[in-house]
Amino acid sequence: MARFRNKKKVVFVKPAKKQPQQNVDHVTGDKIPRSFVFSRLKLPGSLKQLQADLRKMMLPYTALNLKEKKRNNLKDFLNVAGPMGVTHFLMLSKTGSSPYLRVARTPQGPTLTFKIQEYSLAVDIANSQLRPRVPKDLFKNSPLIVLSGFGTGEQHLKLTTIMFQNIFPAIDIKTVKLSSCQRIVLLNYNKETKLIDFRHYSIRLQPVGVSRRIRKFVQNHQVPDLRSLQDVSDFVTKAGYGSESEGDEEAATVSLASDVGRVNKASTKSAVKLQEIGPRMTLQLIKIEDGLCSGTVIFSEYGNSEEKKEESEEGSEGDAEEGSEHEDE
Template sequence: MAKTRRVSEEIVCAAIRKRKKRTHVPEADAPKAGEPRSFVIRRGKYAPMLKDLEKDLRQMMMPNTAKELKESRKNVLKDFVQVAGPLGVTHFLMLSATQRAGYLHVAKTPRGPTLTLRVLEYSLMRDVQSAQQRPRCPQTMWHGPPLVVLNNFTGSEHLKLAATTFQNLFPAINVATTKLSTCQRVLLLDHDRASGRIRLRQYSIVVQPSGVTKNLKALLGRRAVPDLGECKDVSEFLTRSGYGSESEGDDPDTTRVELAEDLGKGNQKARQSRIRLHEVGPRLEMELIKVQDGLCEGNVLFHAYIQKDPAEIAERKSKEDEREALRRQRRAEQEENVRKKESEAKRRRRPQDDARGAKRPRPEGRVPWG
């Protein structure tokens, strides 16, 4: 009986010590300290119609985002701001919609600024990949942040602020320590000066050895050893039908680079390889319509359609100053009332404490030890 109990205790201890590997987050996917983190949420009455776009944006912001974040209509923006500090969340991507258009708000926590972009057109990941003949979307590409490429974000101050905000959404890249194996996707943001639109595209990076025949690339790309039982030698396997032509193709020289480290599948260090991009989605056509200096509030630094004269700006500034002065006055009054209540409570407790601490008079004719 004692032996059976001892064996059962060992089994229980082993079960407790056993670590779940499937539900455990790999260390490579966990965000590092100091890296920007984000929440992608939906707000408003017509927000449910953007649920699919929200999933794609969360996938795009991987790995430093809350992919399984639960939200409800009862939650307000203040609720997310309160939990953002302890969790280290630095940015909010908020989707909202009206009967006419959808909007994307990119805000820096906790005090702004906030960019409001109108979503003119968008395509989901599944739409982009279904239109391709050979879609490529490996799961390993989501283990690291993308390489952010910005184009034509120069000139006006609001465009420079938008470029800085987009750059800060993802961690900075240290060229000296970054490994090439972690650079597997590119996020492109292009600003068209003629139309004022901002185009967002996402691509996966494919590296292939240069100067190698197509048949040999197919052989190097196979994970399992091919069956050579029916072939007399390796040359027959490479030259038989079904493995493409022997030509490499006419690719421009700008796509060929020398690698700084080995990447496998024929991509060796100090040898030339070709870089190709495969679009994975989503696609977004946006227009920057407003910039505010606070978190979804505050002064409007830029508006694409409303222009106010200096008199209106001064009037609004005076109203905001009056509102701020009134708020400070009320806070000072509340603090003064709290101090008065505390002093009054102390004054009321003092006679009771004196009464408790006072000694009773000793009766006459009695000794202390009698």
């Protein structure tokens, strides 16, 4: 007799679809701004690292692993920006004199051009600190934005304020979770020097009136070494190392509306501490154009002569970019 083989049925498992990020905030109802951080032409090693730091700072609504090619031009990024909901471009470039940062609104502008006078990388700031602090979930939410010194009434400063306010998602004070506010971007304008100090901090809360030993014990859940003590009360009453006066200042304390972590409880006072995580930049606004890296010049810091010089440098960038594109083809 012929034998019949039992064919095993192969069970097909449908792969789970990865849900895309929402384009609209479900709380505020506003469109979530997204950004691309890329370079125009070749950058030196330090500016490449600055580009990586800026991408990390703009998380989570940015392309952290954006791949660039030599033949890519501005139109290529603009064609991809529309379907992905990208609203802003941050473009780094380097001329013979100094590096520049352009912040543009897509797809029709305006474009703000900043000259980078000084900058420090995130790794340099971390190396200068005794205890660098970068938790795992630090970049899970967007940073808060704080602008200082921009209320002079000048038109170009108003445009700068609007640009940086719209580059990060808006928050609703009534519904925002305090645990999601972990970073802050600070821009301070100096009226005398006409320079903008760009800083990036992490926000840390510490309960007021609690010794450092108790705070570390609650946070880490580790059994302390009590061999050298006569009683458990010695561990509680013994003064911890480090100064506690910094966090107990009245000006730096707030009353929490909800629990934040294991130590900071609602209706209790906690000290707010900022720790810089970088990058750090000193910027000078030199030009504002009404289009995307083109169009009518709304503001120019240097006047007509320097403006023509700046345009010639930018034109040489564009020619070099087109030349590299033809070479690749």
